[in-house]
Amino acid sequence: MEANPVAKIKPAKLDDRMPDFMTDKQVQKFMHKLAELHPDSAPAFAVAFFAGLRPVEIHGQYGIEAEAVTVAKKAVENANETLANAEKRGKPRTISAAKRSLAEKREALQAALSEQDRKRAVDGVIGGLQWEDVNLRDGVIRVRPETSKTRRARLVEISPNLATWLLRYYRGRGPVSPTPVTIRRHRAAVMKALKMEKWIPDWPRHTFATMFFAHHQNRDKLAAQMGHSGASGVLEKHYKGLATKEQAERFWAIAPADAVKQDEQPAIATKGA
Helix, strand or coil: CCCCCCCCCCCCCCCCCCCCCCCHHHHHHHHHHHHHHCHHHHHHHHHHHHHCCCHHHHHCCCCCCCHHHHHHHHHHHHHHHHHHHHHHHCCHHHHHHHHHHHHHHHHHHHHHHHHHHHHHHHHCCCCCCEHHHEECCCCEEEECCCCCCCCCCEEEECCHHHHHHHHHHCCCCCECCCCHHHHHHHHHHHHHHHCCCCCCCCHHHHHHHHHHHHHHCCHHHHHHHHCCCCCHHHHHHHHCCCCCHHHHHHHCCCCCCCCCCHHHCCCCCCCCC
16 A cells, blocks of 8 residues: 555644733723723723633622532433423323423422522622722732632732722722623623624733733733643743733723822721732
């Protein structure tokens, strides 16, 4: 058999796909329109853009379904299909067995739902960033281990412009962010007003990383800020050279129109950080 003529052809080396990030102008327009239309969501998005926290670290796991509930729901769905097929065949024994199976699956689902509710009540699954975790005096945000992807607590530095956003909306206690459903609704309203056609997953976090590296040129500090558990070189590979220093300077100057300087802030609680 003759040798394969394409065996010696080396496959083309594909370039790594660059992370998607928003420009400083896009972020400024988004944040200012958000502050105008839905100010309740402004601090959550400010933390996302200017501190790089993950969505789950900001608004917690409210509304996320427990795995046992998902499995139980699927079992009920399958049992319903089995019963429907049995009724089509018209065999009494098969129908009876399918009904018993469906009843058992429904009981299991109710048990899973009850356990989910119990855990939410006892463990505080809603979680997410609390105003008690925001320490404007020391300039840090505390990310709790129960909301962190790595299950480790960390302190994230508050940039001067982020401080102006947080000070503008500071409440002292309670959640920083509305529920995920409300966040998505507010985001959609801003996108409609600005005629934005799409929203890319983790856009604010990628934007933060891009602008942070362009400004600081420090991959280890970026890894610490983001709670990145892998090698910091991965972050440098992904985010180096995407934005210019001038773009980063404009990004880190984005503040609300009625910003209060940090040295003019009123007395605020610093519990938690």
